[in-house]
Amino acid sequence: MLCVSACGEQEAEVVRLAPVSTVDQLSDGTYLASVTCLTAAGGQFYASDYSNHRFLILEADGLEVSRTFGRSGAGPGEVYGAGCVAVAGDRVLAYDSRGRRFHVFSRQGEYETEFAAPEAVTAFGFAADARGVLLSTRKEEGAASFYDLGGQLLFTFAETNGGYDAPTESRRRRMNDRLPLLASDGSIILAYGYQPIVESFDEEGRHRATLDLSEHELFKKRVETITTEYRDNYDRTRAGMFFRAGGIEGDRAYLLFYGENGRPESILEIDRGSLTIERLIRLKTRAGTDAYISAFAVDSGNILAFDAVEGSLNLYELEAGE
Template identity: 25%
Template sequence: MAEKDAPAAVWSFAGEPAVEMDAGADPFVQVTSATRSGNTVVVGDARANRVSIFSADGKLVRTIGRAGQGPGEFQYVGWVGMTADSILAWDPLLGRLSVFSADGQLRREATVSLAGFLPSIHGRFADGSMLVSVPPLTGKAPVARGRPWRDTVMYVRVAASGQVLDTVGRFPGMEQYESPSPDKRTFRTMSAPFGRWTYATVSGNRFFVATGDAYRVDGYTPDGRPDLVVQRAAAELPVTREEREAYTRLVANAAGARGAEAARELETAPFPRAIPPTGAVLSDSEGRLWVQDARRTADKARGSRWSVFDAGGKWIARAEGPPRFTVHQIGPDWVLGQLYDEDGVGHIRIQRLRRR
């Protein structure tokens, strides 16, 4: 399907929020995950080492956790989830899944043995098991300095008990490069500008993976067997000199006091010929697949754009979201995510999803 075959339906979750989560006296620091179930919203904050629980009208109910390695403590909250009566929190530094009751009491903990760098949970299958990616520990670049490369990342299925059930696939990781270091004896690996990333999501008894090599998302069964291909044609967005300059300005502005240094670092960075055609991939509560479309740097100020596919892979709608908004979960008529304001402060919001 090409751009000319785009569906007429255009959905939107832009505009004023329906609800904003009230963090009380403690602002969000580094939100890694947020999820809603019924009238409860749970937010995982990695650097604050806490899980915050809100009512659906935005009121803070309680917080769970603190910095540490003991029961109910965290080194890094990488993911949060909910079951019918429990709150789940994953700490990749401790390799531990903590299970809390709805009122915040620690019920049990499960240690997961995974050798890698910050293993990430991408979702839960219908049977309660989880899809986890396990990036390798970063070493010195396997290519010449300044050239990009991608490691191979292992994906496994893990039971709620912490048992690793099986390996379900190996896919490319993020595109990175070795940046010059002030200390010649050391090296630094950084994500490449406009680099390809691999995104994964779980929907019922399938998981989906997009590597950014083409406008394509591959679906698999829980044991890793190919099941569905979702794809369409998309216009290529070349990385022109103007695009590089706009990207450099964006990075420098975001770096604040380090802006000039960040701009100099990009002078030796490997820019690709074109922007990867896909970004984030998510599944909604009704089994649809949402694929974030590539945008030029200047266009991002006008918000994000998504293509929505049904469970059979048919392109059924386009969707538009607000700028500087990271989507965490999509419900039947709402979208939960984090919006960064002009000062770089994050706000967890529920946006209304309007279909037309």
């Protein structure tokens, strides 16, 4: 048992999950080289199939494609780059990362309308609900912004902390990139991509709690290592990443935590109210090695995750850990 909490000391369980099913070729015969975003709602998973320039609707087992939408092109409902996807009430928002537009579909993948992104959508994507779309901006003031489904601003909140001591303005803004998550009750989670910080807010953007991993003995050494820049395999300078993907189910938030040299390490299961870390979930491949997760979603006690190395979708049961 590990001691990690936001408020006081509590024990957090470490669990290792093996996939209950996995597939590297979909039912329509295509292979997945790059899935950049996964989300879930109502017993279905939605995926951005970037390598095939489209979005997918997957059934509850995560392995059967029931429909594709947003095919490649420049017409209504067509995209150049399949960016992030999110469920907004009875609609699905799909972002075209090259056209910089939001395409609005029904939950069955039927095209309805589209609108220009009101501001830049970062690599950490966006969140949505029936009210509209939540973006974490790179603007000078560094606030998160909530827009309706027509692109009109509803409110802003959560000014950033300045981005550490970044040497340049562009790096400072990048240090403020955040992963936005929305719960069914409208409450909000923001996790910094390049800082070890998670914040929670109510449905109107009022601050509730903050989790700083650098304050915990378990993470302190890793935080120091990750914060230090490193050279990747192509000899490029990289800033260490902390959180890359996430999801919410019930009163739990799930965040993909990155370890040294930009490798996904574990999924943190966090209580949304107190921001206490309840469990560290480590996903395995069929061969028993650590899975290299680039995207995942949680639904009905299951995790559907994409392994970027194996090019496979893996389904895990949350309560089946070792």
